[in-house]
Amino acid sequence: MPKNVVALLLMVFIAMTSCKDEPKKEVKEASTLKTEELKPVEVKEFGYTLKNYLVVRDTIKVGDSFGEILQRNNLEYPQIYNIVEGAKDSFDIASLQVGKPYTLLCTKEDSLQRPKCFIYQPNSIDYVVVDFADSTLVKKGKKKVKLVEREASGVINNSLYVTLQDQGLSPIVAYKMSDIYAWTVDFFRIQKGDRFKVIFTEKYIDDSIYAGIDKIKAAYFEHKGESFYSFRYETDSTKHIIDYFDENAKNLRRAFLKAPVQFSRISSRYNLNRRIAYYGNRVRPHKGTDFAAPIGTPILSTANGTVIESARRGGNGNYVKVKHNGTYTTQYLHMKKRKVHVGDYVKQGDVIGWVGMTGNTSGPHVCYRFWKNGRQVDPFKQDLPKAEPIGDSLKVKYLDYIQPIKHQLDAIVYPSEKTSDEEEFLTELNQQNAISDNQSN
Structure with a gap:
């Protein structure tokens, strides 16, 4: 047989063999792939x-x-x-x-x-x-929690709560901000046009299930044209002491909160010549400050101290009295229910009872009474002590820590300054978070 014919037959044989082998290879790979896809996943x-x-x-x-x-x-x-x-x-x-x-x-x-x-x-x-x-x-x-950092800003036309709610944000942000600024910003006299910026973290379970607000990292509040910065900082890692300080390392907190209830209004101030309708419009000294709030609103201890009275008596109704130190004592009247007992130690902001109408009262409120050296006084006219500032040994470290966070705060724009594309994106994002928030509650 001629050599060229043999060579030709050999080439044909190789080609046929290759064609037969190729499909087998594809089937094998497909079979392997199918097996991998069906591998069971263990859910824990x-x-x-x-x-x-x-x-x-x-x-x-x-x-x-x-x-x-x-x-x-x-x-x-x-x-x-x-x-x-x-x-x-x-x-x-x-x-x-x-x-x-x-x-x-x-x-x-x-x-x-x-x-x-x-x-x-x-x-x-x-x-x-x-x-x-x-x-x-x-x-x-x-459960495993993922923290996601977010930013928000706003110009107040009604209240901080409503402004955040209009943006689809959790009201917990408003509560936490009111705690931070309880002494530096008067939330009872907040003004139209006041502005704020805030950096906070949200919690997500399994990377996708919204679980609420974690903490506020930093905030900026502009009230009556005056600026107030606040930065969260741990001053003692062994005791986990955390507080909020301004850009100069001064503590924003004082030894006493301004009010024992959040987002309430003062319905009657300390007045030694007040005429009281409940007593026939006679002049009777009112040695407390009344904060009107719905029944069931939590009442907070305005400072650290020990409960020395927890009872129901006469016109006071259900009440709690807290001794803070040798100088200051506070009392909270007309509670619906008391949460603490004599001898309990309470911290500033702890819930000690709930607003009610027990005793001599014509509407739901808490009457807040304040003693200094055994004499009842107007708490709003006292030069109350401030909380401790950051020590000199930590101050340089603190100022270095807040520098990039302050730049981040300053870079946040207000809603009126955002482009239409940004507003559309943020509106959609906040609506999704609001839906998730409602589902988690």
């Missing part, structure tokens, strides 16, 4: 692999108790009793709140599918695990 939550259990999710209903929930899910009373006894030193089973979610991890090993584990979520981040293994085990944990 609360430290458990969920595929190993029948997962039951529900919320605490009115009338539900820990024992009733377990009994409904096929556990017998003797076992429930043992679980409660084993958990009582670590978890208060009476603390279950209506509307809060819980999860039962049930066995797949028998037809009754009995619970092996009870998980309670008092909020969107914290959870308590009661494991019914050989001996009851209680574990407390937190």
